[in-house]
Amino acid sequence: MLPGDYEFSTADKEIMEILSGELDVLLPGTTAWQCVKGGEAFEVPADAAFSLKVKSVTDYCCSYIPAAD
Numbered sequence: 001m002l003p004g005d006y007e008f009s010t011a012d013k014e015i016m017e018i019l020s021g022e023l024d025v026l027l028p029g030t031t032a033w034q035c036v037k038g039g040e041a042f043e044v045p046a047d048a049a050f051s052l053k054v055k056s057v058t059d060y061c062c063s064y065i066p067a068a069d
Contacts, residue, residue, distance in 0.1 A: 001058045009049040013065040017041040021058025026051040 001023075016025075020038040027034065028048040036042055038059075044050050046067060 001052075001054050001060065003054050003056060006052045006054065007049060008052070010044055010064070011047060012067065013046045014044040015041055015063045015065065016044065017061045017063070019059040019061060021060075022055045023058050024053040024055070 001021075018036050018038050018040050022035065022037045024033040024035050025042055026032075027042065027050050028045060033053065034042070
């Protein structure tokens with residue numbers, strides 16, 4: 001991901017692992033931005049939106065966890 005401000009939404013629960021780089025995330029239901037760096041991860045609940053401020057070129061792996069039927 002290139003530096004910039006982004007907003008995403010997800011239908012399924014999401015785990016976002018930051019492989020390298022650095023970003024700030026504003027998770028649903030919070031008012032404080034959280035800094036996340038390479039080697040760290042964060043979770044987003046299903047049916048939610050979150051915002052990112054990417055500070056440097058950032059590599060990530062996003063895993064979607066579908067709800068159990």
